[in-house]
Amino acid sequence: MPNAIDNPLNDPAADPFEVAQRAAEDIARLTHVDQHDIALTLGSGWGKAAELIGQTTAEIPATQVTGFGAAAVVGHAGTLRSILTPRGKRVLVIGSRTHFYEGHGVRRVVHSVRAAAATGARIMVLTNGAGGIKTTWGPGQPVLISDHINLTAATPLEGPRFIDLTDLYSTRLRDLARTIQPALDEGVYCQFSGPQYETPAEVRMAKAFGGHIVGMSTALEAIAAREAGMEILGLSLITNLAAGIQTTPLSHKEVIEAGHAAEPVISGLLAGIVGAM
Numbered sequence: 617m618p619n620a621i622d623n624p625l626n627d628p629a630a631d632p633f634e635v636a637q638r639a640a641e642d643i644a645r646l647t648h649v650d651q652h653d654i655a656l657t658l659g660s661g662w663g664k665a666a667e668l669i670g671q672t673t674a675e676i677p678a679t680q681v682t683g684f685g686a687a688a689v690v691g692h693a694g695t696l697r698s699i700l701t702p703r704g705k706r707v708l709v710i711g712s713r714t715h716f717y718e719g720h721g722v723r724r725v726v727h728s729v730r731a732a733a734a735t736g737a738r739i740m741v742l743t744n745g746a747g748g749i750k751t752t753w754g755p756g757q758p759v760l761i762s763d764h765i766n767l768t769a770a771t772p773l774e775g776p777r778f779i780d781l782t783d784l785y786s787t788r789l790r791d792l793a794r795t796i797q798p799a800l801d802e803g804v805y806c807q808f809s810g811p812q813y814e815t816p817a818e819v820r821m822a823k824a825f826g827g828h829i830v831g832m833s834t835a836l837e838a839i840a841a842r843e844a845g846m847e848i849l850g851l852s853l854i855t856n857l858a859a860g861i862q863t864t865p866l867s868h869k870e871v872i873e874a875g876h877a878a879e880p881v882i883s884g885l886l887a888g889i890v891g892a893m
């Protein structure tokens with residue numbers, strides 16, 4: 617079976633927290649760092665930030681860590697990096713994200729978050745590339761996530777886990793981010809399942825619901841991070857205006873290009889924020 621990569625999370629009988637614990641042990645052994653303080657998932661456009669955050673003390677292929685599985689695109693295996701900041705914090709940088717639309721199930725989607733929590737990380741920084749609904753925003757603009765609307769009809773929680781999601785995207789960390797860039801705007805992130813972009817009608821719905829950002833990640837990860845007791849910071853890079861807000865069709869190529877163009881600026885911002893933690 618081509619997709620039956622040797623991943624324990626593919627076994628429905630596996631305990632995802634036990635798999636995350638094993639992943640954390642792999643990370644500690646391979647990075648020679650017993651405990652991390654902060655975890656950071658790098659989404660589209662945010663990839664260059666790692667170099668600016670501090671000194672990379674270890675870089676390991678995600679495939680060597682339990683539960684991470686093979687990369688979606690051959691030859692583009694994601695890596696995990698351990699970085700030491702000037703203030704002495706250990707940052708686990710997660711360069712490989714599993715999206716819900718890949719169809720491997722929510723356990724695989726949130727495994728990196730659970731593994732990061734198991735390494736000891738108390739802060740989870742989630743970044744992504746996304747579409748913007750606010751007309752004052754343009755491509756290349758970073759915004760803080762203030763809250764989310766989960767439109768995937770999925771959840772990483774299993775069983776009767778009635779967890780509170782108030783202040784899910786920490787006010788304290790958003791305030792800290794604005795000490796680095798005072799004008800940083802914020803908005804409500806709507807996670808759609810994807811992989812297709814929204815119809816203009818779906819974007820109008822998201823706007824009517826109180827949404828400002830449309831994307832295909834982050835909300836499910838944030839729920840898992842809250843379950844794990846982490847404090848969460850969410851940052852979106854607006855690479856395009858959402859369908860129907862921008863009048864021209866969305867092109868994946870243009871979205872990627874906008875991400876690359878913004879990379880130097882937003883990387884500096886992210887490094888500044890993580891450096892202040």
Ligand code: 8IG
Nearest residue numbers: 745746747830831832855858
């Ligand atoms: I980059 O316009 C990026 N990711 N759902 N909609 C959704 N995800 C996105 C978009 C977008 N742009």
